[in-house]
Amino acid sequence: MNRKLKSRQVVFVGGGLMAALAARQLVKDGVDVLVLERGRDHDAGPEHRLPSQRDELRWGVRNQLAQDWSIETYTLRHARTETALPVRTLEAFLPGDGVGGAGNHWNGQCFRWAEYDPQLRTRLVDRYGAAKLPREMPIQDWGVTYHELEPYHETFEKLFGVAGKAGNLRGQIQEGGNPFEAPRREEYPQPPIEITEAGVIVTEGARKLGYKPFPMAASNSPHVYVNPDGMRLGACQYCGHCERFICESNAKGSPEVLLYPVLKRSKNFEIRPYSHVLRLDYDRAAKRVTGVRYLDLETGDEIEQPADVVVLSAFTFTNTKLLLLGRIGEPYDAATRRGVVGRNFCHQTNSSINVFYKDRWINPFMASGSSQTIVDEFNGDNFDHSGLGFVGGAYIFNNTTNGRPISTRPLPPGTPQWGTKWKQASADWYTHAFSLGTIGSCYPHVENYLSLDPTYRDAYGVPLLRITFDWRDNETKMSEYVTKKAVELATATGATIVGPAVPRKAPYDARVYQTTHVVGGTPMGADPHTSVVSPHLQHWDVENLFVVGGSVYGHNAGYNPTGLMAAIGLRLGDDLSRYAKRPQRL
Numbered sequence: 001m002n003r004k005l006k007s008r009q010v011v012f013v014g015g016g017l018m019a020a021l022a023a024r025q026l027v028k029d030g031v032d033v034l035v036l037e038r039g040r041d042h043d044a045g046p047e048h049r050l051p052s053q054r055d056e057l058r059w060g061v062r063n064q065l066a067q068d069w070s071i072e073t074y075t076l077r078h079a080r081t082e083t084a085l086p087v088r089t090l091e092a093f094l095p096g097d098g099v100g101g102a103g104n105h106w107n108g109q110c111f112r113w114a115e116y117d118p119q120l121r122t123r124l125v126d127r128y129g130a131a132k133l134p135r136e137m138p139i140q141d142w143g144v145t146y147h148e149l150e151p152y153h154e155t156f157e158k159l160f161g162v163a164g165k166a167g168n169l170r171g172q173i174q175e176g177g178n179p180f181e182a183p184r185r186e187e188y189p190q191p192p193i194e195i196t197e198a199g200v201i202v203t204e205g206a207r208k209l210g211y212k213p214f215p216m217a218a219s220n221s222p223h224v225y226v227n228p229d230g231m232r233l234g235a236c237q238y239c240g241h242c243e244r245f246i247c248e249s250n251a252k253g254s255p256e257v258l259l260y261p262v263l264k265r266s267k268n269f270e271i272r273p274y275s276h277v278l279r280l281d282y283d284r285a286a287k288r289v290t291g292v293r294y295l296d297l298e299t300g301d302e303i304e305q306p307a308d309v310v311v312l313s314a315f316t317f318t319n320t321k322l323l324l325l326g327r328i329g330e331p332y333d334a335a336t337r338r339g340v341v342g343r344n345f346c347h348q349t350n351s352s353i354n355v356f357y358k359d360r361w362i363n364p365f366m367a368s369g370s371s372q373t374i375v376d377e378f379n380g381d382n383f384d385h386s387g388l389g390f391v392g393g394a395y396i397f398n399n400t401t402n403g404r405p406i407s408t409r410p411l412p413p414g415t416p417q418w419g420t421k422w423k424q425a426s427a428d429w430y431t432h433a434f435s436l437g438t439i440g441s442c443y444p445h446v447e448n449y450l451s452l453d454p455t456y457r458d459a460y461g462v463p464l465l466r467i468t469f470d471w472r473d474n475e476t477k478m479s480e481y482v483t484k485k486a487v488e489l490a491t492a493t494g495a496t497i498v499g500p501a502v503p504r505k506a507p508y509d510a511r512v513y514q515t516t517h518v519v520g521g522t523p524m525g526a527d528p529h530t531s532v533v534s535p536h537l538q539h540w541d542v543e544n545l546f547v548v549g550g551s552v553y554g555h556n557a558g559y560n561p562t563g564l565m566a567a568i569g570l571r572l573g574d575d576l577s578r579y580a581k582r583p584q585r586l
Helices: 017-028 056-061 117-128 146-159 197-208 260-264 316-326 420-432 473-492 562-581
Strands: 002-004 008-013 033-036 074-077 269-272 275-283 288-296 302-312 349-356 373-375 394-398 433-440 449-457 463-468 545-547
Touching (some): 008 017, 033 302, 146 562, 275 316, 302 316, 316 463, 349 394, 394 473, 420 433, 433 473, 545 562
Parallel strands (some): 002 302, 008 033, 033 269, 302 545
């Protein structure tokens, strides 16, 4: 059965962090807002209560806060000369499902990107010359500056009660913070969370090498905190159930806790769970979207929802897929290198080393999602890349976020994979080891992109999104370099055993988790020939269509993308409010 509903002023596709942040300003300004979310409302029902939140098998292993791959997966190939196949065991990234999206199962790790990141091409060309960037790496400026976004960073950190230590206050470097960070106008709203024993160990080793370690900024609240909207965070219990979980004590900043409860109280706001958007309605002659079509998963009806303005605020892949399905904008063609929709797809480039300490008690079960101490000397362009053969970098950190019994099993090299010796090694080293990791940048490559699969479809008959991606020379060389620096740090900490270093290498393996920080596909920029949306996130071809989220990034940094994404989302709220009053090109 098909039904057509009454037109709405602004319709968001995807009920995650981006929709909530942008809608916050619209609702205040009296704009009518509707959010369509394919999943359920996690705040409605018993799932939000104990003991379900410490069910590691359900949430941590089976990923039941993430997309259901039996309904919609992706196809993958490493090169366009290959035939892509559906990924049946997909662990590399975890798109969220339900009100709050991936903002519910994130770890709370919150960064501002480097001051130069939104203008990365200009930065690298000015420092190294244009020849440093190969033709296969289409790095581009975004058309926006850090200083334009800084007030929105500040607002987000106050809304989410972010805890940390400033490293650069109004241009003055601060002891104990990140000396490489962009200048801030104010300190963090809360002091840093507790430093773990692993953090103490990393700090000791880093200082021996002359580095300046600092605590990771966290949206895991160390104290009871009330934000500017009157929403309350509890104090973190350091229970180790952050990533892949909804926080049982409401101590992790998330849309479900801090944003949607406020929005739901507004008469001009509505969110509809179980609304799976199938396509956009696009009037090609008028160059306008007229609304969206979605499947009501509770009734099975196909619904036509007219709208004055449509905002794609879903996960990276969904935003890109809906534009490709609607033939809105020119699809990227890797053979000719023409087109924009699907280009600049990037992951993040990670590596890890297990380190073991016979006489130090790590106790990994006592941690928050951001219980990490960072060395930033080899991140981004914080160091001289002359003669290295790559650009970009990674931060080095103690990857101590949980000690959950199913997934946490640090074992020295050479340990059998089963049997009595395996059990004994597990008992001997569980409380005496942690992972020293690197999280690195991933810059665009002309052969890494997103497109529609010509063969495979999802459970609703819609073509699957096809990922063409592999690790390229720039990322593998960068990972090898930074991983060696991590080994040097591990050695300086006095570890009893330093496990084998595993830098990132091709081929890309979708069965291994590599952060949910996938970006690109609808990049923003000042040039319509290389970007899908303008610096104000307005589609170049369709004035009343906006896109927000990781898909608008032109590259991926070593830093997690959430903090910058939130600033962009808040800025979009202001832009949409202006557009609603006077529809025109911003």
